[in-house]
Amino acid sequence: NAGVTQTPKFRILKIGQSMTLQCTQDMNHNYMYWYRQDPGMGLKLIYYSVGAGITDKGEVPNGYNVSRSTTEDFPLRLELAAPSQTSVYFCASSRPGTGPEKLFFGSGTQLSVL
């Protein structure tokens, strides 16, 4: 059972470079999320999507872009990497229902911008 798969696991970028963090899920979940996790700060929501073709900003969207062309994939794009974007990034998915959502997380991408 793959669940939520993120690639790459680790990446080092130079200031100003761009990259795409990949996320795919095989659970047919409509909702997908991108979070960043910094030490002592918990998880902050960057962007989320409630279905293919629909995306919306979270708490900390500046410097990032997303797209959702399929149910399975939700890539996160960094256009001009900055040191402040050094963090661990988590993708998550959930299936909306009648009760509270249960998020399934990937194993994360550790990104350093130097």
Add this chain to the structure above:
Amino acid sequence: TQLLEQSPQFLSIQEGENLTVYCNSSSVFSSLQWYRQEPGEGPVLLVTVVTGGEVKKLKRLTFQFGDARKDSSLHITAAQTGDTGLYLCAGVYYNQGGKLIFGQGTELSVKP
């Protein structure tokens, strides 16, 4: 922006001890979740509490939702080294469109 605070931020105990982690907010939650995260992995959901005063047990872990639905606690009885990890609470507020807001986490280290 509602602030969801966890305490303590760090906790180091010996195997066999009991501990309690707290999650507090000034606003009312519609529901609250507890996650556990191991190094190099994403968070994994432990429990969801919905009703004020609700108590749920998961083996040696006891989760309580405050009567006023503004706070929650996680109590671990007779901690084991396998309980080591980052514990995160996450709340859904009525006016946040159903999105989870995470606390900053409690880093638990259980020493043999």
